[in-house]
Amino acid sequence: MFKVGSVFVPVTDLKKSKKWYEELLGVKxxxxxxxxAGFYFPDSPTQLGLVQVDKPQPSEFTIKGNKKNSYYNFLVKDIDEAHSHFNRNNVKTSEIDEFGGMKFFDFFDPDGNPFSVVNEVEDSPFHRDEVKKLQEKHLSTQG
Known part of the structure; x- marks a missing residue:
């Protein structure tokens, strides 16, 4: 019944951010x-909206103490290439880390909004192929 349609990001300079997101994330x-401004990803149905704000707004939440989490992440096939892409383009990133076979790192847009980049782990219940099986099973029981 519900799908994620768009994710919105607060930005203080819409013109600058439009160019940055187009060049570095490949959005159209x-x-x-x-x-x-609204964008689409060439390989994903979820849209991205940039919304002009007067001052930076938090785009992450605190888990415990100083540990924070971004509201959503970007999925890539080659995390090393994604990390190199941002570093070649002078984008602030964290180091690539690993947890349970999943590799991940964070990067930051011109407003300091943090975003996570992750790769999928084969056989994980969160892998898109496994989620698709759950979706198909759900649809077949609704039938």
Whole structure:
């Protein structure tokens, strides 16, 4: 019944951020509105919206103490190449880390918004192929 349609990111300089997201994430402009712009990813149905704000807004939440988590992540096939891509383009990143076979790192947009990049782990219940099986099973029981 529900799907994630768009994810919105607060930005303080819409013009600068539009260029940054297009160049570094490869998003394509759909349209603009007063104070915002919408994009699509060439390989994903989820859209991205940039919304002009007066001052930076938090795009992460605190788990415990100083440990924070971004609201969503980007999925890549080659995490080493993604990390190198950002480093070649002078984007602030964390080091690549690993947990349970999954590799991940964070990067930051011009407003300091943090985003995680992850690779999928084969046989993980969170791998998109495994999730697709759950979806198909659910649909067949609804039938």
């Amino acid at each position: 402009l759909i349209d603009e509105w007063d104070g915002g």
